[in-house]
Amino acid sequence: MVCVDDAAVRVGGRPLWSHVRLDIAAGEFAAVLGPNGAGKSTLIKAILGLVPTTAGSIRVLGERPGRLADRVGYLPQRRSFDADLRIRGLDIVRMGWDGDRWGLPRPGAGRAARERIAEVVDLVGASAYAHRPVGQCSGGEQQRLLIAQALVRRPELLLLDEPLDSLDLPNQAAVAALVGRICRTQGVAVVMVAHDANPILAHLDKVIYLAEGGAVAGPPREVITSETLTRLYGTPIEVLRAGDGRLVVVGQPEPPAAHTDRHASSRTEGNRRAVR
Numbered sequence: 001m002v003c004v005d006d007a008a009v010r011v012g013g014r015p016l017w018s019h020v021r022l023d024i025a026a027g028e029f030a031a032v033l034g035p036n037g038a039g040k041s042t043l044i045k046a047i048l049g050l051v052p053t054t055a056g057s058i059r060v061l062g063e064r065p066g067r068l069a070d071r072v073g074y075l076p077q078r079r080s081f082d083a084d085l086r087i088r089g090l091d092i093v094r095m096g097w098d099g100d101r102w103g104l105p106r107p108g109a110g111r112a113a114r115e116r117i118a119e120v121v122d123l124v125g126a127s128a129y130a131h132r133p134v135g136q137c138s139g140g141e142q143q144r145l146l147i148a149q150a151l152v153r154r155p156e157l158l159l160l161d162e163p164l165d166s167l168d169l170p171n172q173a174a175v176a177a178l179v180g181r182i183c184r185t186q187g188v189a190v191v192m193v194a195h196d197a198n199p200i201l202a203h204l205d206k207v208i209y210l211a212e213g214g215a216v217a218g219p220p221r222e223v224i225t226s227e228t229l230t231r232l233y234g235t236p237i238e239v240l241r242a243g244d245g246r247l248v249v250v251g252q253p254e255p256p257a258a259h260t261d262r263h264a265s266s267r268t269e270g271n272r273r274a275v276r
């Protein structure tokens with residue numbers, strides 16, 4: 001589904017990361033982890049074909065990034081919906097079906113669209129609130145509706161940029177479990193950007209940590225070790241094994257408390273960490 005081979009990118013005229021390698025097969029769940037500003041969103045954009053590689057290569061479904069956009073679902077980083085927004089959850093999902101046609105129905109849509117939207121709303125467990133105005137849905141409910149939107153055209157690859165951001169712990173766990181289930185039952189490959197490994201660890205097949213211009217990728221048990229994370233983050237991090245065998249990462253730097261203007265704040269945060 002995705003093959004990143006010794007790739008490098010530059011942003012704003014400076015190198016961001018290089019020597020990045022990652023392979024993701026159908027039905028696999030991979031996480032992109034790392035400190036603020038390491039280039040996680042940029043990796044997603046490179047897979048989408050929005051940011052060019054300056055060395056190495058990226059193949060998506062066997063083609064150049066961006067060529068098979070119809071077969072790739074994408075959920076960008078977002079701010080929450082305004083509480084007064086009257087658009088229903090169902091309409092949010094429908095935008096994934098024909099929103100790119102400025103409201104004009106896709107040919108042959110009608111019933112097929114309604115059936116697929118109902119199916120995907122059911123898949124994400126949103127049937128109970130999909131008829132309500134989205135502004136009145138909770139953060140976790142909104143996130144499920146947005147995942148349904150990204151899934152509605154049956155993508156083979158789903159790219160999720162921080163879908164757990166601003167959710168409380170039970171909702172983080174529920175959305176992580178939902179994404180894991182989508183991989184297994186629908187055979188969709190998922191690449192998810194996250195700040196905290198813990199809520200998703202149990203569901204992951206692969207992780208890629210980006211930090212300090214480089215990357216370490218592989219199965220979680222090989223990559224998520226105290227030694228590797230301490231080196232990557234430049235601060236002591238401990239990886240513990242819980243009684244039930246789960247890995248728990250302790251001491252991982254917290255993301256900024258407010259994520260409303262993420263990229264303004266992340267630059268400041270990243271600079272602060274580099275100095276520490």
Ligand SMILES: Nc1ncnc2c1ncn2[C@@H]1O[C@H](COP(=O)(O)OP(=O)(O)OP(=O)(O)O)[C@@H](O)[C@H]1O
Nearest residue numbers: 011012035036037038039040041042043262266267
């Ligand atoms: N178009 C651009 N021009 C200049 N700099 C950019 C551009 N896009 C991203 N950057 C910078 O590249 C760095 C990596 O950005 P990116 O959003 O990929 O990081 P991230 O790991 O996703 O960060 P965060 O965890 O804060 O979301 C940041 O310092 C960002 O300011």
